[in-house]
Amino acid sequence: MTSRRNFIKAGALAVASFYLTGCNSQFNWMLGHGYIEPLSDQLWAGTQQELKIAHILKRITYGIRPNDINRVIATGDKAITGFIETQLSPSTISDIQVDLLVRRLETLRMNTPDIFEITSKQAISELRKATIVRATYSERQLLELMVEFWSDHFNIYSEKATCGQLKVIDDREVIRPHALGRFRELLWATATSPAMLVYLDGQVSNSQKPNENYARELMELHTLGIDGGYCQQDVMELARALTGWKVENFFWKGRVKFDDRVHDKSEKILLGKKLKVNGNDLEQVVDCLSSHPSTARFISRKLCHRFIGEDISEELLSKASNTFLKTDGDISELLKVIFYSEEFIAARPKFKRPFTYTISALRALGASTDGGKAIQSSLEKMGQLPFNWPTPDGYPEQASRWNSQLLPRWNFAIELAKGRLKATTLDMEAISKLSTLALATGLLHRGIGQEEVEAIDRLRSSDPESSIALLLCLPEFQFS
Amino acid sequence: MKIKTIVLISLRGGIDGLNVVIPYKEENYFRLRPSIAVAKNKTIELDNQFALHQSLASIFPLYEAGQLAFIHAVGWPSESHSHFQVWEEIELGVSESDSGVRPATGWIARYLQGLPSGSSALRAVSIGEKPSRALSGLSGAATIKTLADFQLAKVKDEALFCQSLKMFYSKSSLKDFGMQTFDALGYLASLKDESIAIDKLGYPNTEFGHSLHTVEKLIKSGVGLEAACVDFDGWDTHFLQPAIMEAKLSELAEAISTFTTSLGEKMESTLIVAMSEFGRRVQENASQGTDHGQGGLMFVSGAGVEGGRVYTDWPGLGKDDLVGPGDLRATTDVRDVLSEIVQGNKNGQIFPGYSAVKRFGFLQ
Numbered sequence: 097m098t099s100r101r102n103f104i105k106a107g108a109l110a111v112a113s114f115y116l117t118g119c120n121s122q123f124n125w126m127l128g129h130g131y132i133e134p135l136s137d138q139l140w141a142g143t144q145q146e147l148k149i150a151h152i153l154k155r156i157t158y159g160i161r162p163n164d165i166n167r168v169i170a171t172g173d174k175a176i177t178g179f180i181e182t183q184l185s186p187s188t189i190s191d192i193q194v195d196l197l198v199r200r201l202e203t204l205r206m207n208t209p210d211i212f213e214i215t216s217k218q219a220i221s222e223l224r225k226a227t228i229v230r231a232t233y234s235e236r237q238l239l240e241l242m243v244e245f246w247s248d249h250f251n252i253y254s255e256k257a258t259c260g261q262l263k264v265i266d267d268r269e270v271i272r273p274h275a276l277g278r279f280r281e282l283l284w285a286t287a288t289s290p291a292m293l294v295y296l297d298g299q300v301s302n303s304q305k306p307n308e309n310y311a312r313e314l315m316e317l318h319t320l321g322i323d324g325g326y327c328q329q330d331v332m333e334l335a336r337a338l339t340g341w342k343v344e345n346f347f348w349k350g351r352v353k354f355d356d357r358v359h360d361k362s363e364k365i366l367l368g369k370k371l372k373v374n375g376n377d378l379e380q381v382v383d384c385l386s387s388h389p390s391t392a393r394f395i396s397r398k399l400c401h402r403f404i405g406e407d408i409s410e411e412l413l414s415k416a417s418n419t420f421l422k423t424d425g426d427i428s429e430l431l432k433v434i435f436y437s438e439e440f441i442a443a444r445p446k447f448k449r450p451f452t453y454t455i456s457a458l459r460a461l462g463a464s465t466d467g468g469k470a471i472q473s474s475l476e477k478m479g480q481l482p483f484n485w486p487t488p489d490g491y492p493e494q495a496s497r498w499n500s501q502l503l504p505r506w507n508f509a510i511e512l513a514k515g516r517l518k519a520t521t522l523d524m525e526a527i528s529k530l531s532t533l534a535l536a537t538g539l540l541h542r543g544i545g546q547e548e549v550e551a552i553d554r555l556r557s558s559d560p561e562s563s564i565a566l567l568l569c570l571p572e573f574q575f576s
Numbered sequence: 577m578k579i580k581t582i583v584l585i586s587l588r589g590g591i592d593g594l595n596v597v598i599p600y601k602e603e604n605y606f607r608l609r610p611s612i613a614v615a616k617n618k619t620i621e622l623d624n625q626f627a628l629h630q631s632l633a634s635i636f637p638l639y640e641a642g643q644l645a646f647i648h649a650v651g652w653p654s655e656s657h658s659h660f661q662v663w664e665e666i667e668l669g670v671s672e673s674d675s676g677v678r679p680a681t682g683w684i685a686r687y688l689q690g691l692p693s694g695s696s697a698l699r700a701v702s703i704g705e706k707p708s709r710a711l712s713g714l715s716g717a718a719t720i721k722t723l724a725d726f727q728l729a730k731v732k733d734e735a736l737f738c739q740s741l742k743m744f745y746s747k748s749s750l751k752d753f754g755m756q757t758f759d760a761l762g763y764l765a766s767l768k769d770e771s772i773a774i775d776k777l778g779y780p781n782t783e784f785g786h787s788l789h790t791v792e793k794l795i796k797s798g799v800g801l802e803a804a805c806v807d808f809d810g811w812d813t814h815f816l817q818p819a820i821m822e823a824k825l826s827e828l829a830e831a832i833s834t835f836t837t838s839l840g841e842k843m844e845s846t847l848i849v850a851m852s853e854f855g856r857r858v859q860e861n862a863s864q865g866t867d868h869g870q871g872g873l874m875f876v877s878g879a880g881v882e883g884g885r886v887y888t889d890w891p892g893l894g895k896d897d898l899v900g901p902g903d904l905r906a907t908t909d910v911r912d913v914l915s916e917i918v919q920g921n922k923n924g925q926i927f928p929g930y931s932a933v934k935r936f937g938f939l940q
Contacts, residue, residue, distance in 0.1 A: 256660075477725075479707075486709060487668075499750060500697055500715040502757045503726065506741070510729035551740040559732040569741055571748030 122519060126464045131193055131233045135462050135523070136162040137530045140537030145169065148441065150541035152176060154576040155403055155443070156183060156435065157237035159456025160541060180435050183238035184276060184428045194234045198226045203264060208290070208350025216260025220483055221472070223264045227482045228467030228475075231455045242275040242427070243267070244451070245402055247482070248490030250286045250318060252295045254483040262291035262350060263483055279395060279425030280386035283318065287378060290343045290352050296488060302358035303339045311335035313488045315385065321397075324390030330367055336360040337377040392420035396430060401493055403434050404443045412437050445575035447495035450478035452576060453505060457512065457568050458520070460539045461527065465520040474517065478504040499574075509568035513561045528560060535564070540572050579879045580845035581795055582803045582917065583788075584684065584710065587828075587852040589659065589812030592866050593873025594858065594904065595821055597646045597886060600627040604893035608859040608902075612817050612866070622646075626886045631825035634833040638877055643836075643843075645881050645938045647913055648888035649871040651854060651906025657868035659812070662853040666910060667709035669927045679928055681713030684803050686926050687918045688714055696800030697756040698726060698764075703787040708805035716756075723790055726764055763799040778834035780827045784808040788835045795842055811852060814865040836877065847879040849917060851910065858893055859902050871904035874913055880940040887936040908934065 126132045140146070149168050153160045168175050182189060198204065203214055203222040211219060231240050250271070254260040270289045274282035286292050292310070293299045301307035311334040315326045340359025344351040364371045367388070371380050385391055396416035400408040416433045423429040434440055448456065454475060458465055465471055475481045479501060485491050492498075511517050515524070527535065532552050536544045548570070556563035567573070598614050599605050601624070606613045619627035620636050626648070628636060638644035653671050654662050665671055669683030679686070688700060699716035702708040711717040720726050731737045738758070745754025779785035784806070791804045808828065813820050828850075836843050855872030871891065877883065891897050891905035899905045915921045915932040916939055924930065 486664075487712065492713070496715055497713065498715070500753050500756065501718070502750070502753055503697065503728070503761070506757075507729040510731055514729075514731075516729075548744060551743060555733065555736050555740060558736070562731040562733065562737050565731065566737060566740055569744070571745055571750045571754070574750065 122464050122466065122521070127462075127523075129193060131197070132462045132464055133161040133163055135526045135530060136538070137534045140534075140541060140543075142537075142543060145175075147542075149176060149179075151441065151443075152179070152435075154456075154541070155440070155446075156180070156241065157459075158231045158240065158452060159459040159576070161459045162462060162538060165541070180432070183236070184431060186236035186239040186276065189235045191235050194230055197229055197233070201226050204268065206264070208262075208265065209348060211261045211264060212258065212349055214261065216254065216258065219264050220254040220260040221469075223267055224472050224482050225467035227267075228455070228465060228471060231451070232458050232463075232465055232467075238431075239272075239275055242431075243271050244482075245399070246271045246275055246282065248485070248493075249398065250282075250292065251485055251488050251490035252291045252483065253486045255486070257294050258350070259291050259295050262289075262294060265289075265350075266291035274427075276428050276431075277426075279391075279420070279427060280382060282427075283386045284378075284382045286318070287314070287338075287382060288341065288352050290350050293341060293343050293352065298338060298341055299343050301335065301339050303336070303360035304358075306332070306335035306339050306360065308332065308335045311338055314338075314381075317488055317490075319385040319394065320388060320390040321394035324388070324394060326367060333364045333366050334381065336362070337364045337366065337371060337381055341378065386425055387421070389417065389421065392417040392425075395425075396420055398493075399430060400434055400439075403431075404437075404440050405446050406494065409439060412439050445572075447499050448574055448576050449491065449493070449498055450475060450480035450501075450505065451482065453574060454478065454508060456576065457509065457573075461522050461564070461568075463512070463520060463522050468519050470517040471520045474504075474508045474511065478508060502574075505574070506565075506569050509565040510562065513565035513568070515561070522564065524561065524564075527564060532556060532563070532567075535567060536570075539567055540570065542572070544572075578845055579847045579917075581801050581847070582684070583791055583846060583848045583878075584708075584803065584805045585848065585850040586663075586708075586805065586807050587811050587850060588663070588807055588809035589852070590854045590856055590868055591811040591852040591873060592813060592817065592821065592856040593648060593852075593871070594855065595817070596629050596632065596825065596873055597622065597648055598627045598629065599625060599890070599893065601625060602893050604858075608893065610860070611864050612860045614818075622886055625890070629821070629825055631822045632829040634826075634829040635877075638833070638836060639884055642884040643881055644875060644877040645883040646886045646888075647874040647876070647908065647936065647938065648886055649891055649904055649906060650874050650888075650908040650910055650913060651871045652910045653906075655900075657854065659853055664709065666851075666853060668712070669710075669911070669914075670929060682708065682710035683914065683926050684708075684710040684805070685712055685714035685717065687922075688802055690922055690925060691802070696802075697753070697760040698794065698799045698801060700803040700805075701791075701794065701801065702805045703790055704783075704807050708807075710805055711803065720790070722786070723764055723767065723793060726760065728761060760799050763797040764794075767793050767797055777838065778830065780830050782827055782831075784827060785831045785834075788831045792835055792838050795839060795846060813856070814861065814867060815863045817860075817865045832877070843878045845879050847881070847917065848875075848877045849914075850875050851913075855904055855906075857902055858898060858904055867901075869903035870899060871906040874910070876913075876917070876938060882938055882940055885938070887938050889934075908936075912936075913938075 146165055149165050153164055168179050171178050201222045203219050204226055234240050252259050252263045252266055254263050266289045270285040274285055296310035296313055297307045298310045308331050312331045316322050320326055340355050342353055342355045344353060371377055396413055416430055419433045420430050472481055480491055515521055532549050552563050552566055555566055595614050598619055614629055618630045620630055621627045652662055652666055653673055654665060667682050668679055670679055697716055698718055700711050700714055702711055702719045707719045745751055774789055775781045779789050787806045794801045839846060851874045852872050855869045856866035857869040861867050889907040891907050911927045911930050912932050912934050916935050918926055921927050921932055
C-alpha cells in the first residue's frame with residue numbers, strides 16, 4: 097500500500113522532551129503527577145527493532161505513548177519477551193497513580209444492596225469513567241484489553257433492569273480478577289454473577305418454567321460456539337440444570353443465592369452425558385463446558401481474531417486450542433501462544449474499533465481526560481460506549497461492522513483538537529512546538545508520504561488545531 | 577412497485593387499535609367500553625365494518641385515494657405483555673416461542689444485507705438517541721437526532737480540511753468508505769440552509785414531527801436512504817385514554833399527511849409502515865384507560881400500497897372470541913405483514929424459524 101511512497105526517514109535524534117505548561121489545571125495536575133507522558137519531538141527512525149516493538153505495542157496496548165518504544169528498548173536484549181511477560185503478570189506492574197485516580201469513584205467500591213441507592217445511570221457512568229481512565233493511563237495495558245475482551249464475551253447491557261448497578265460489581269469481581277486467569281473460574285464467576293442472572297433471565301427461570309435464554313447463550317456465545325456440537329435438547333436440559341440460581345429481590349437485594357426449592361432435580365443429560373443426580377449441577381456444567389474441545393477452539397479463535405485478525409491458520413488455531421486444553425484453560429498461556437506466533441508478528445493492520453481509536457489518540461498525543469460525559473458522548477456517537485451493547489454477543493470485532501462509520505471519528509478528532517470536549521483536552525502549546533513530521537510519525541510509527549506532510553503543514557499554518565484533527569483522521573491511524 | 581425506502585414508525589407503548597380503527601357495528605365494543613368507546617359522531621366511516629377515529633381525519637384522503645391500508649387484529653406471538661421483551665423480539669425478528677436460532681442482528685439489517693444495493697454511508701438511520709435494534713449489525717446504519725448530527729464538526733478552513741482528507745483517503749484501503757462519507761455529506765449539505773419553521777411546513781412541532789421532517793429531507797437529498805426507524809412513544813394509555821389518544825392521533829396524522837404531501841412523487845418509492853408491540857385489552861379498566869392486550873393495528877402507506885381497505889381476519893369481540901384476560905385475538909402474525917413488505921422471508925433469513933402463513937396482498 098505504501099511501498100511507492102516517498103518515505104521520509106529521520107535519524108534517531110535524541111532530543112530532550114518537553115515539559116510544557118498546558119492551559120488547564122487538570123492537564124497540569126495530570127502531567128505533574130505522571131499520568132501523562134510529556135510529548136517528545138524525537139523523530140521516528142524506523143529500525144527493524146523499533147518497527148517490531150511498535151507493532152507489538154499497537155496490538156497489546158491501547159496505543160503507543162511518546163517514549164513507550166524507547167522504554168521497551170531500554171530494557172535490553174530480551175526487550176520484547178520481557179514486555180509481554182510483564183504485561184501477562186499485571187500484579188507485578190505498579191499502577192498506583194491510576195488506582196488513586198479510580199479511587200475517587202466511590203460507586204466502584206460499593207456493594208449490594210447499597211449500590212441500589214445510586215441510580216443505574218450514575219453507577220454505569222462511573223464505571224465508564226474508570227474504564228476510559230484505566231485504558232488511557234494504566235500501565236497494565238494488556239489487562240485492560242482483556243477486560244474489554246471478556247466484557248464483550250460475557251456482555252451485560254447496562255440498560256436492562258438493574259444491570260447498570262450490577263455491572264459495576266460484575267466488572268470488579270467477575271471480569272477483572274479472572275481476565276488473565278483460568279477460563280473455568282471466569283466462567284463460574286459469570287454464571288453466578290447477579291448481573292448475568294438478571295441480564296439473561298436466569299433470575300426468572302425455575303423448575304416449573306425453565307428459561308432457555310442464559311442456557312442457550314452459555315453454549316452458543318460463552319463456551320462451545322454455535323457450531324460447537326450441541327442441540328436444542330441440550331439447551332433445554334441445561335436450562336433445567338441452571339434453575340435455582342436467583343438474585344435476591346428484597347432483603348439483600350442483588351445477592352446471588354441458590355434456591356433449592358425452584359431447582360429442577362430430575363435427571364438431565366448434557367451433551368450426551370448424564371449429570372450426577374443430587375450433585376451440584378452448576379459445578380458439573382461449568383466443568384463440562386469449560387473443558388470441552390469446542391470451547392477451547394471457540395475461545396482460541398476469538399482471541400486470535402482479537403489480537404491477529406480475521407484470517408487465522410488452522411495450525412495456530414489447533415496449537416492454541418491444545419494449549420487451552422493442556423493448561424486447563426489458562427488464559428495467559430493461550431495468549432503466549434498467540435503473541436509468540438509468527439502470525440502475530442506478521443499480522444496485517446487491523447481496523448481499530450472506536451474505543452481503541454479514541455484511547456489511542458489520547459495516548460499518542462498525551463491528552464488529559466476525566467473519562468467523563470464529553471468523551472462518553474463521543475464514544476456513543478462512534479457506536480462503542482462501553483456496556484451499551486444490547487445483545488449478548490457483545491460489540492462485534494469484524495472490521496466490516498465498523499469501517500463505514502468514519503464521520504463520527506472525524507468529528508471526534510475535530511472536537512478533541514479544537515478543545516471542545518469538556519475535561520478531555522490536548523496540550524496544544526506543547527503540540528505546537530513539534531514538527532508535523534514528528535507528530536505524524538509519533539502517531540503512526542511508520543513513514544509518511546511527503547504529500548501528506550505538506551497537506552498537513554498547509555492547514556497547520558492557517559488553522560493549527562484542525563491540522564491535529566487531520567492527523568488523527570489519517571486512514572493509517574484507523575488501524576493498529 | 578419498487579420500494580426504495582422503508583419508513584418504520586414504532587408506536588411505542590401499545591396503541592389501542594380498537595379505538596383507532598373502530599369496529600363500530602359491534603355492540604360488544606360499546607358494551608365493554610362504556611366510558612371510552614369512540615362515539616359514532618366522532619368517527620369517519622371506512623367500510624361497513626370499521627370507522628376511523630376522527631383525529632386521524634387528515635390522513636383519510638390517503639385512504640380514499642387508495643394509498644393507505646390498515647391491517648387489524650395483528651400481533652406478535654408472545655405471551656409476555658412486556659413492552660421491553662416484545663419490542664426486542666419484534667426488532668430482532670424472532671419469537672421467543674420459536675426456539676432455535678436467536679440472531680444478534682435486526683430484521684431490517686438482515687433484509688438490507690440481502691439486497692444488492694447499499695453503498696451509502698447513510699443507508700439506514702435511526703432517528704433519535706438510540707440505534708433501533710431492527711438495524712443492529714448493519715454497516716452503514718447511523719443514529720441521528722437531526723441532520724446536524726451528520727455534518728462535519730466545525731473547522732475554520734473546511735474546504736482545505738476536506739480536500740486534504742479526501743486526498744488521504746483516496747490513496748488508502750478505506751477509499752470507498754471515505755468517499756461514501758463525503759458523498760453523504762455532500763447530499764446533506766445541499767439541504768443545510770433551509771430555515772423555515774417546522775409548523776409552517778405543516779409538521780407538528782413535536783419530536784415526532786421533527787423526526788419525520790428529518791426523514792423527508794434525507795429521502796429528498798438522494799443520499800441513498802433505504803430504511804428509517806422513527807419512534808413515537810406514549811401510547812401506553814392505562815389512564816384517561818380518550819384525551820391522550822385524541823392529541824396523539826392528531827399529531828400522528830398531521831405529521832404523516834405533511835410527510836406524504838412534501839415527498840410528492842418520492843412517495844411512489846417510499847413505504848410507511850406503522851406498528852406497535854401489542855394492542856390493548858378490549859374491556860376498559862377502572863381509570864378510563866386500557867391495559868396491555870394482544871391483537872393490535874398496523875398501517876401502511878405509499879409505494880405500491882393497495883389501500884382504501886382494512887385487511888383483517890376479524891376475530892370478533894364476543895365472549896368466546898377473546899383470548900387471555902380478554903384480549904382481541906391476533907389472527908395475523910406481524911411477521912406475515914412484514915414478510916409481504918420485504919417480499920418474502922428469504923428462506924427464514926429475515927424471520928428465523930418462521931414461514932409466512934398468509935399474504936393479504938396489500939402491496940401491488
